Amino acid sequence: MEKTKVTCLKNGPYEITGELSIVDANGKVVSKPGVATYHLCRCGGSQNKPFCDGTHAKIHFKSE
Numbered sequence: 001m002e003k004t005k006v007t008c009l010k011n012g013p014y015e016i017t018g019e020l021s022i023v024d025a026n027g028k029v030v031s032k033p034g035v036a037t038y039h040l041c042r043c044g045g046s047q048n049k050p051f052c053d054g055t056h057a058k059i060h061f062k063s064e
């Protein structure tokens with residue numbers, strides 16, 4: 001099993017790789033079988049949370 005890895009991308013989302021499940025606030029699993037890489041929004045602007053939709057670039061999100 002591949003170890004799960006979370007990477008904070010500069011001025012962008014969290015990139016998560018490895019075997020994992022992503023569950024929304026209602027308990028629904030939103031990750032998909034066989035998908036090994038996800039990008040989760042950390043700018044707060046995505047219209048498809050918890051996933052990144054590219055809005056961070058439009059709003060010029062700056063990470064620390």
Ligand code: FES
Pocket residue numbers: 012013014040041042043044045046051052053054055056057
């Ligand atoms: S980090 Fe990409 S839309 Fe928020």
